[in-house]
Amino acid sequence: MKPVRLEINGRSIDTEVEPRQSLADFVREELLLTGTHLGCEHGVCGACTVLVDGAPARSCIAYPVALDGARITTIEGLAQDEVAGELRAAFTREHALQCGFCTPGMLIMARDIVLRRPGLDEAAIRHELAGNLCRCTGYTGIVRAIRAVALARAGEASVVTRGASLPMPADPSPLTLPVSPARRASGESPAPLVAPPPAGLEFEPAPLRNPVEITEAFEVDAPRGAVWALFQDPARVIACLPGARLTQPSDGRRLQAQMSVKLGPMQAAFSGVGLIAPEPASWSGILHGRGVDGRSASRIEARLAYRLEATGEKATRVHIEVAYVLQGPLAQMSRGAIARDLAARLTSAFAANLGAALKGQATPVAAMPLDAGSLFLAMVRGWLARLFGRG
Amino acid sequence: MKPARFDYARPVDLAAATAALMDAGANGAAKPIAGGQSLGPMLNLRLARPSRLVDVARLPDLRRVEEGAGGVLFGAAITHAEFEDGAVPDPTPGFLPRIAHGIAYRAVRNRGTIGGSLAHADPAADWPTTLAALGARVHLAGPAGRREMPVEAFILGAFETALAPGEIITGVFIPRCAAGARFGYRKSCRKLGEFAEAMCAVLSDRARGVHRLVVGATEARPLVVTEAAGLIADPAGIDDLLCRAGLGGDPATFRLRRAVIGDAIAALARETTPESLTPSMKSVAP
Structure with a gap:
């Protein structure tokens, strides 16, 4: 495996690739950008054409390992592109597709043709x-x-597409890897949060690659010191996480825990280790976690960073940033909006439970695994509300 | 379709590239790759199974362009599209963009390189024939140091070159043509952008006294006529030329080649634009 950094549809992707993996397979199978079609797989049919640094290229005979630093645009990345929009309308009008297999490649090539050589005749x-x-x-x-x-662009100047940069699409395909709004806006990956590892470390927390990130901030009616104390107690922190429990008593720095997640037909029980790295000077800290689901061999790595801000004598604002990377079969099945929504719900539930725990209330959700039922319903409700602009 | 497993290296300079090619084993299992537009399909079809690919596409030595009074030295990793778009200087009166425009398809031209085309040495490719006609010289670097040679000496046969183990093409020097030089180029392809079944390039540069004719797509090394003034003046000698080169066997191929060569010579008389190259089938219509 070789490390590469690619920009795909405006998003920076850090990953490792097998040298023999083609760009077409990479975008289709790793990123689920299945708009890129594979026909002949040896550079003849053009169905897999994508833009590499602004210029059309065959993704079946391009290898990500050799494209380190390149900007790739797939058909999904042209959703808001003006010329691609004109072409889509023209394709519809002129019945320029039937089965649609060649269409993504045709559109990418057509866009290049009309930009590079406006006003061309039929021949x-x-x-x-x-x-x-x-x-x-x-x-x-x-x-x-x-x-x-x-013809409509006949008067326009020729555009050098080679080396051109395309803007990031405002609304990436729902099938792309989930990405937090904060990252979408800047296109920059935030500096990884790495705490100095204390002694007796069981694993070396590495920066997460292309994590799903969720941020949450909420107010609790407790002095900052009390909230801080809770964050230093692994048992109480874990109790706030729906479906999670400690499997061994913690020494206050390291912990062993199990967490069950259910989503529709999918369920997983992650067993793993965690590490609490506080930074008292800034009233902040990081929880690193890593786990494996024995059944599916799916792996998760997660990071929960918190920062406590005193907003009053007995009031604290808690800022939480959760980042996780899910790998393996489960990631393939649950990638996308559902996994992201699930994680967002987990974060919200964690925040709610934390607030309850600080008030001395019981944390009912913590006792049971994160069952589909209510949670899934809440997700669907959330989607509908967003869809119709209510709630 | 997946290539067989291979290792990948992207050396930072020529010396490292040579080392990466050499230490992959004495069996020559390492292969340089630039645009990968010929090697890629061969990898995917598992026709080529190198143990290691050495990516030379970004070597600074291979990306430079040195313009001199006598001609231009193009780095081997300059792409066909860069020639087509006029992004690099042209020591000829417009021949290079014209030829580049006719290579395969734009999506291939965006990545394929002039050096890669030479190293691959497909007899039906455009650059080997064109560069031989222009009297270009290939610059090489390898474990034994640097050397250079004419294109026709570099290409030994179909897919065979003078490249020694560990050696790569660093650049191609194309001599400057006079402003009034003419270039006739014809190829016959079953489908636009496909490999040619017959091709011919003719250079007529009276000011320099250079008249060269090259027959490509021969399934072997290109047939190079360095003193072609007589042939250009009287194309009747084509038959004799083809027969002497052992290309007189199959009557259909013979006639196709004869027509293409005749057309290339005739094209010297009229200036061709890129678009007039388009209907390549037309040139061999009976």
Whole structure:
């Protein structure tokens, strides 16, 4: 495995790749960007065409290992692109697709043609499009659609697409890896939070690669000192996490815990180790955790960073940042909006339980595993509310 | 379709590249890769199974362009698209962008490199024939140091070159043509962008007294005529040329080649634009 950093549809991706993995397989299988289609897999049919540094390239014969630092745009990344939008409309109008298999490659190539050589006539369009095969349409509709857009742009100056940078799409495909709004806005990955590891460390917390990140802030009616004390007690912190329990008494720094997660037909019981790294000087700290689900061999690594801000004599604002990386079969099944929503719910439940614990109340959710029932319902309700702009 | 497992190295300079190619084993199992537009399909089809790929696409030596009075030395990793777009200086009156425009497809041209095309030495590729006609020289670097040679000496046969183990192409020197030089280029492909079944490049640079004709797509090394003034003046000698080169066997191929060569010579008389290259089938229509 080799480390690479790629920018895919405006998002920076740090990962490790097998050298022989093609870019097409990488975007389809690792990022679930399945808009890129694979036809011949040896650079002939053009279905897998994507933009590499602004210029069309065959993703089946490009290898991410060799593309370190490159900016990749797949068809999903052109959702808001003006020219791609004109082409989509023209393709619809001119019946430029039937089965749709070649269409992503056709659109990416067509966009390059009309930008690079605006006003091209039909013969030249056919020449430029010769590397993209279509088995349904006979090309007539495709060429007509491209010609219409090329004609509309006839007066425009030629654009050098090679080396061009495309803006990040405002609304990435729901199938892309989840990404927190904070990261989407800046496009920069935040500096990893790494605490100085105390002695007796069982594992070396490494910076998480492309984690899902959730931030939450809430007010509790307790002095900062009391909240701080709770965060230093592993048993009480774990008790606030739905579905989690300590499997061994903790020494206050290291902990062993188990956490059950259920989501529809999927369930997992992660057993793992944790590490509490406080930074008293700044009233903050980090909990690192790592676990494995024995059944599916899925792995999770997570980080919970907290910061306590005194807002009054008996009032504290708690800032929480959760970041996690899920790998293995479970990640493949639950990647996307559902996993992200689940984690967000967990964070909210944690915050609620924490507030209750500080008030001396019982934490009912902590006792039982995170069962689908109520939680899933709450998620669906949350989605519907967002969908219709209510709630 | 997955390539067989291979290791990947991206050395930072020529010396490291040579070392990476050499220490992969004496069986020559390491292969340099630049754009990967020919090697990629071969890897995917498992026709090529190198144990290691040495990525030379970003070596500074291979990305430079040195313009001199006598010509231009292009780094081996300059892409076809960079030639096509005029992003690099052109020592010829427009020949290079024209040829580059006709190579495969834009998506391939964006990544494929001139050095890679030479190293791959596909007889039907555009650069080997074109560069031989232009009298270009290949610059090499390897364990034994640097050397250079004419393109026609570099290409030994189909997919065979003079590259020694651990050696890579660093650049291609293309001599400057006079402003009035003419270049006739024709190829016949079953489908646009496919490999050619017959091709011919002719350079006629009267000011320098250079007249060269190269027949490509021969399934062996290109047929290079360095003193082609007579042939250009009287194309009737084509038949004799082909027969003497052992290319007279199959009547259909013979006639196709003859037509393509004749067209390339005829094209010297009229200036060609990139678009007029488009209907390549037309040039061999009966």
